[in-house]
Amino acid sequence: MTYGEIAATRLRDIATASVTTEGVTRLPWSSEHRTALAQITTWMEDAGLSVSLDAAGTLCGKSPNPTGKPALLIGSHQDSVPSGGAFDGIMGVALGCLAAKALRDELDDFPFALEVLAFADEEGVRFPTALVGPRALAGTLDPMVLDMRDRDGVSMRDAMARFGIDTDATPATHRAPGTVAGYIEAHIEQGPVLEKHDLPVAAVSAICGISRHEVRITGETGHAGTVPMAGRRDALVAAARIVAGISDAAGRAGELRATVGDLSVRPGAVNAIPAEVTFPLEVRAPDDAARMAFEAETLAKASNICAAAGCRISASRTYVQPAVICDPAMTRAFERAIGEGGTKVLTIPSGATHDASAMADLCPVSMLFIRCRDGVSHRPDEFASAADMDVGISVMIGAIRNLAQGLPKGR
Numbered sequence: 001m002t003y004g005e006i007a008a009t010r011l012r013d014i015a016t017a018s019v020t021t022e023g024v025t026r027l028p029w030s031s032e033h034r035t036a037l038a039q040i041t042t043w044m045e046d047a048g049l050s051v052s053l054d055a056a057g058t059l060c061g062k063s064p065n066p067t068g069k070p071a072l073l074i075g076s077h078q079d080s081v082p083s084g085g086a087f088d089g090i091m092g093v094a095l096g097c098l099a100a101k102a103l104r105d106e107l108d109d110f111p112f113a114l115e116v117l118a119f120a121d122e123e124g125v126r127f128p129t130a131l132v133g134p135r136a137l138a139g140t141l142d143p144m145v146l147d148m149r150d151r152d153g154v155s156m157r158d159a160m161a162r163f164g165i166d167t168d169a170t171p172a173t174h175r176a177p178g179t180v181a182g183y184i185e186a187h188i189e190q191g192p193v194l195e196k197h198d199l200p201v202a203a204v205s206a207i208c209g210i211s212r213h214e215v216r217i218t219g220e221t222g223h224a225g226t227v228p229m230a231g232r233r234d235a236l237v238a239a240a241r242i243v244a245g246i247s248d249a250a251g252r253a254g255e256l257r258a259t260v261g262d263l264s265v266r267p268g269a270v271n272a273i274p275a276e277v278t279f280p281l282e283v284r285a286p287d288d289a290a291r292m293a294f295e296a297e298t299l300a301k302a303s304n305i306c307a308a309a310g311c312r313i314s315a316s317r318t319y320v321q322p323a324v325i326c327d328p329a330m331t332r333a334f335e336r337a338i339g340e341g342g343t344k345v346l347t348i349p350s351g352a353t354h355d356a357s358a359m360a361d362l363c364p365v366s367m368l369f370i371r372c373r374d375g376v377s378h379r380p381d382e383f384a385s386a387a388d389m390d391v392g393i394s395v396m397i398g399a400i401r402n403l404a405q406g407l408p409k410g411r
């Protein structure tokens with residue numbers, strides 16, 4: 001079997017660690033997460049790595065390192081969105097293990113050891129935060145996130161403790177910068193660009209920045225039949241005007257993306273005027289200044305719409321992640337490996353965010369995209385072929401060899 005075929009088999013097997021059969025649903029600190037870690041452990045052991053779970057829930061597979069060399073980290077996330085795909089995140093772990101396996105007998109001559117990482121929670125679906133694992137490694141984790149609660153009122157701290165994590169030790173999970181040589185992440189592209197260029201892989205130039213706000217609009221409820229239309233303070237009408245305006249403005253803002261992915265209405269009755277609407281606003285852009293200007297403009301317009309509708313508005317920022325430029329020298333190592341493998345070299349920005357976004361606070365980072373069928377992701381029909389994953393693993397092996405010959409010194 002080719003490495004790509006082994007990856008495809010492993011990803012098909014681990015996709016059953018899910019609470020849904022229609023797509024993959026594997027949230028952090030769940031029994032599905034535990035099932036997945038058992039399978040990833042076998043992948044890591046098959047690559048000759050020694051396996052441990054750190055105090056942020058990251059499964060770490062370390063190559064033998066008797067001389068204490070810095071480690072080149074290779075990783076991605078084990079979790080999924082609800083009814084998501086079988087490749088987002090976990091593919092990077094599978095490909096990392098196979099690249100480490102292929103390089104096993106060369107590591108003594110490398111200036112770094114290898115370490116494969118399976119992060120617990122990149123999607124931020126269960127709790128209103130994300131990237132706990134890489135932020136813990138980078139020393140940028142705000143401990144207050146451990147007190148955030150899921151929809152059942154379970155705190156992340158309790159969920160992690162029940163999973164067997166000593167959360168008192170979580171803040172101390174960070175790595176000293178000198179112990180880490182860099183971070184690489186292979187990931188399904190989640191977009192249509194590689195298909196459009198008919199290429200199996202591409203290097204990544206930058207990862208977009210992201211901010212999220214919780215917006216609450218308050219009007220006044222009343223009987224849907226007896227309250228005249230004139231003078232109503234309908235929170236949902238105001239929200240609808242705001243959401244439509246956000247989409248129109250983002251459509252004129254180039255690479256920027258703005259999305260309202262959820263909406264809750266109270267009292268939520270067919271014959272009652274909506275009194276309160278809450279929704280999350282997410283804004284992404286490769287340029288942080290453009291993202292922040294768009295946020296400010298959007299919230300100013302929303303205030304005007306609410307004033308005209310007799311409603312009040314409150315907005316609080318719940319999440320922010322700056323844009324990240326991938327390390328040029330490491331990206332060149334990938335580009336060289338892509339060319340050496342006979343594939344046309346393409347380097348593109350990432351509209352999705354990744355664990356690498358947070359790892360950039362610890363060390364130089366770089367990414368490799370693998371072609372995504374029809375460009376769809378966060379859906380059950382997300383797919384990457386064994387042949388493309390095989391090219392991806394070969395490129396990772398080539399890039400790591402290139403880095404071994406001239407890894408950029410630190411930042």
Ligand code: HGY
Nearest residue numbers: 122123351352353354
């Ligand atoms: O939201 C993202 O871009 C990532 O899939 N978590």
Ligand code: MN
Nearest residue numbers: 081088123378
């Ligand atoms: Mn995702």
Ligand code: MN
Nearest residue numbers: 088089122354
């Ligand atoms: Mn992902």
